[in-house]
Amino acid sequence: MSRSSSWAREALAVFGKDCLLELRTRVALGAVLLFAVTSVVASGFALAPPSGVAGEVKASLLWVIVFFAAIAGLSRVFVVEEETRTADALRLAVSPTGVFVGKLAFNIALMWALCVVTVPLYLLLLEVPVRHWSLFVTVVILGSTALACATTAVGAIVAKATMRGALFGVLAFPVALPPLLVAIHATKAAWLSEGGWRMATGDLQVLVGFMLVIVPASLLVFEHIWSE
Amino acid sequence: MSRSSSWAREALAVFGKDCLLELRTRVALGAVLLFAVTSVVASGFALAPPSGVAGEVKASLLWVIVFFAAIAGLSRVFVVEEETRTADALRLAVSPTGVFVGKLAFNIALMWALCVVTVPLYLLLLEVPVRHWSLFVTVVILGSTALACATTAVGAIVAKATMRGALFGVLAFPVALPPLLVAIHATKAAWLSEGGWRMATGDLQVLVGFMLVIVPASLLVFEHIWSE
Amino acid sequence: MNAVAKILTGVWIAGVTVAAFLWLPPAQGFRSPESARIVVFHVPCAILTFVAFLVNAWYSWFYLRRREPLLDMKASVAAELGLLFAVLATVTGSLFAMEQWGSAWNWDPRETSIVMLMLVYAAYFVLRGAVEESGKRARLSAAYALLAFPAMVFLIWIMPRIVESLHPTNTLFTGSGLDPVYRITLWSFFVGMMAVFVWMFRLRLRVEMLEARVRRRRQTEPEPTLTGVQP
Amino acid sequence: MNWQIELRRVGKEYNERPVLQDISASVTAPGVWTILGPNGSGKSTLLKIIAGLLTPTEGEVVYLHNGERLNAQQRRQVVGMVAPDIALYRPLTAIENLRFFARARGVRVQDGDLLSLLEQVHLRSRAHDPVATFSTGMVQRLKVLTALVHRPPVLLLDEPGSNLDEAGMEFIRHTVRVQAEHGIVIVATNDTRELDYGEPLIQLGA
Amino acid sequence: MNWQIELRRVGKEYNERPVLQDISASVTAPGVWTILGPNGSGKSTLLKIIAGLLTPTEGEVVYLHNGERLNAQQRRQVVGMVAPDIALYRPLTAIENLRFFARARGVRVQDGDLLSLLEQVHLRSRAHDPVATFSTGMVQRLKVLTALVHRPPVLLLDEPGSNLDEAGMEFIRHTVRVQAEHGIVIVATNDTRELDYGEPLIQLGA
Numbered sequence A, B: 001m002s003r004s005s006s007w008a009r010e011a012l013a014v015f016g017k018d019c020l021l022e023l024r025t026r027v028a029l030g031a032v033l034l035f036a037v038t039s040v041v042a043s044g045f046a047l048a049p050p051s052g053v054a055g056e057v058k059a060s061l062l063w064v065i066v067f068f069a070a071i072a073g074l075s076r077v078f079v080v081e082e083e084t085r086t087a088d089a090l091r092l093a094v095s096p097t098g099v100f101v102g103k104l105a106f107n108i109a110l111m112w113a114l115c116v117v118t119v120p121l122y123l124l125l126l127e128v129p130v131r132h133w134s135l136f137v138t139v140v141i142l143g144s145t146a147l148a149c150a151t152t153a154v155g156a157i158v159a160k161a162t163m164r165g166a167l168f169g170v171l172a173f174p175v176a177l178p179p180l181l182v183a184i185h186a187t188k189a190a191w192l193s194e195g196g197w198r199m200a201t202g203d204l205q206v207l208v209g210f211m212l213v214i215v216p217a218s219l220l221v222f223e224h225i226w227s228e
Numbered sequence C: 001m002n003a004v005a006k007i008l009t010g011v012w013i014a015g016v017t018v019a020a021f022l023w024l025p026p027a028q029g030f031r032s033p034e035s036a037r038i039v040v041f042h043v044p045c046a047i048l049t050f051v052a053f054l055v056n057a058w059y060s061w062f063y064l065r066r067r068e069p070l071l072d073m074k075a076s077v078a079a080e081l082g083l084l085f086a087v088l089a090t091v092t093g094s095l096f097a098m099e100q101w102g103s104a105w106n107w108d109p110r111e112t113s114i115v116m117l118m119l120v121y122a123a124y125f126v127l128r129g130a131v132e133e134s135g136k137r138a139r140l141s142a143a144y145a146l147l148a149f150p151a152m153v154f155l156i157w158i159m160p161r162i163v164e165s166l167h168p169t170n171t172l173f174t175g176s177g178l179d180p181v182y183r184i185t186l187w188s189f190f191v192g193m194m195a196v197f198v199w200m201f202r203l204r205l206r207v208e209m210l211e212a213r214v215r216r217r218r219q220t221e222p223e224p225t226l227t228g229v230q231p
Numbered sequence D, E: 001m002n003w004q005i006e007l008r009r010v011g012k013e014y015n016e017r018p019v020l021q022d023i024s025a026s027v028t029a030p031g032v033w034t035i036l037g038p039n040g041s042g043k044s045t046l047l048k049i050i051a052g053l054l055t056p057t058e059g060e061v062v063y064l065h066n067g068e069r070l071n072a073q074q075r076r077q078v079v080g081m082v083a084p085d086i087a088l089y090r091p092l093t094a095i096e097n098l099r100f101f102a103r104a105r106g107v108r109v110q111d112g113d114l115l116s117l118l119e120q121v122h123l124r125s126r127a128h129d130p131v132a133t134f135s136t137g138m139v140q141r142l143k144v145l146t147a148l149v150h151r152p153p154v155l156l157l158d159e160p161g162s163n164l165d166e167a168g169m170e171f172i173r174h175t176v177r178v179q180a181e182h183g184i185v186i187v188a189t190n191d192t193r194e195l196d197y198g199e200p201l202i203q204l205g206a
Ligand code: HEM
Pocket: C030, C039, C042, C043, C046, C047, C089, C090, C092, C093, C094, C095, C096, C097, C100, C101, C104, C105, C110, C111, C113, C114, C166, C167, C168, C171, C172, C177, C178
């Protein structure tokens, strides 16, 4: 068995197990979604059309909501392992790389599911006129993936500390800030009539570049976070 | 030993223990605060004066931030007991009323601490001109207390389910909505030049009335939540 | 419900529906008088949403007192129906709003409160999904329903009266607002829908009871499938 | 002082799966009783029902003191319990845990008393260390102390000897002996070393 | 197949408190060894160091296979461990837990194999129930199975008999016997019923 196929196989097993746990407890996704939906509805209520909030603020708000909803869910994959004292069992069975890749895959899937529900609702309730659909969809996919990449390793750090839920927000924010800002900028480009792809290519490159840097960096430090 | 003094003594013991735990782990308050501070700073950044957001939106935003920060912290008192499997020990030693009152006291203290730090910062960063200070302080105290009253029992429910962190937001939101809306309304009255106390007395009455309803209601159902 | 009652309900609803379109005159004073007929369907659905919520709270309370699983089933079935009627009220309301107010959604206090009501129901079911053990699930969801109750009373009765609204208030019971012809048709439809509500309630309850019976049987008898699958 | 516990046709189902059916028994102070049965037979469930931590689906458990029935609040004062899935506050120190459980029940204790309690289980030198840093056996010893700190007339022990060494087992034996002189002890166990504590009260099947 | 584990002057401190000092030992397959010592003497700590879950502050643990040193990844394939504070996934069923631990290590197993494993510990009829609904003893049995599912040559057992009934103890004894025929078993215990599993490897003081 070659080494590379070994971590892929491990990651697959971890991903499958986490999906199964999710399916069993049924609540992670449901709750993250409802959390996001609640915030979207609340924002829609507070910033309904007569209040005349600019499209720029709306773009920020969308990503802030996605970020907070992500906070509600993304750190769980590691926190649950520590809280239920299964982390040691996982350490015994799976290599750090396998664990990280499996958890990252799960978080990305969670973020996508989150966006599939939240974003259309947001566009509807806040009456956002999207001019460049293909660009917007690309931004949402890349942005949410980048958020998951940025925060997965932070989740592992948080899992080792007490008072996890809130701590995650604090630690994740600085790491997630670059993709957050870039995604907000690119979203504005996709909503405004002018610019479009031309205005956003730089942002998209930054997003991809960010992922290409943060994932290897996370892998590098993850082993030290994960093992005692 | 009379019955009433008995639950007061129990509540005091629970409150003291929770404060000690908080002191020892040192993170709950710190993280809740940092969470709130992060959001306030982010909002200040997004809605800085040039963007010209109305005072009404600012009032909503302040309370939304307080609410989300509360979500990060308020359910902990019960969740920690269940997660660490100490809930049964507490059940054996303390009456449900004693537990509820002790936890409620802790949550109220947490909310006040939260507001003491967050609210001045918010006023500063978002350049809110407060016209009626005494009213505003009253609204903040009553509003934060009402939020704690509304959500403490929900925290106990959440502690018994899986996927706690996110679930709390979902369950707490509808229950906390009335005090949230009223507090927003009263805050606007305290910020705008006209109206002031006259405009807000109805709101304050509703806030107090809400607490007078929700605390007994919580006490009534708490026993069923807390005991198996 | 027996067959006769079912047929009567069907005929009644069909009759009222036909009457709403043929007998009911277009409502003057509305921006689009013809489409105003929809209140006849919209309002009963909205009222049934509240009724379902009341029924849910009522059975929740009794469950906590008596701890009989049947009461929990009743509470949860009432919530399901409440959610269904909330969706119906919102859809009919939105269609109507599109005609009358020019936009499907205006964050009118009534609209807000029905969204909140749906959020409560949704949260209620998320909670039920989050608890494995049936007794615990029943206790927690009953407690939650009762905690949400004061909040809902506030949102439904107090808030629309504090905040100004596009919606007419106090038209159902006081004489001033609604044309008597409309009122008769509306309440007739309500009666029909109430019968549907009762019928669906009992149907869902029967399904729930059967499912519980199947679960119990599975628990007490050894699983027959296991020995068969052995490779 | 006449303490009595009566189990009246107690039954318990989890998710429609019957675990305990129609269990009746009665114990009177002083004495030691054991609940025996293989893994999964319902010993822990029964003990939790007796402690009032679980509500039985059928029947009831009644505490009598000189013939008078105790309410839930009184029962809490009377019962001390140790079980594998009842934990201590791990960030708190040993002595803080003891102090909390004493105060919550309205018992006024001095730190000196608590230290001499800890001495009995050889934990005095670790009194001011967080429980999180204790080994499994040390935690188990402390658990037994927290169940004793309010001197309850009724002591419920679910596998009290798990993870204990010989000295720890001896402490348990001693505790049971002392308690048996004036109160009630009910031990649930399947450790052969603990079978001889008292007479079998209930033998649960598989 | 020649498996060997060497402890080379292993030492461990927690927060400057020395727990283990200068421990050296060597074990070679096949055989059973026990680590003995009273509560808090460092048995669990030592076992975790051997498993690679804790890094010693001094010295090292080396695994040798036919004289060749194993790396961390290979060590994971080789070790199976049971300990009181290593838990299973409670929302997953018994069989799902087994399946995950097998797959994660690259072992291809059929459900039939897993069911017959469960049969051995009398959990076959509960194969599709979540572990959360198991009693302490049932969980302990399943834990032992998950440590065995990849047929590891090295088996580390920390108080394997805790909360087990006679049948469970017999299963442990049987497992140890079978494993001892070709692999290494290290048992940490202070249960007198388990002392005779093998020869004492290390006797830790208080
Ligand atoms: C909480 C649930 C609701 C209740 C209890 C409710 C109740 C009512 C009542 C009592 C009327 C009065 C009929 C009349 O006087 O002519 C009415 C009319 C109306 N409702 Fe609703 N409604 C609800 C939800 C909605 C929603 C969600 C919408 C739209 C999205 C909506 C749109 C309308 C419109 C457009 C009218 C006609 C208003 C007019 O007279 O101009 N309603 N509703």
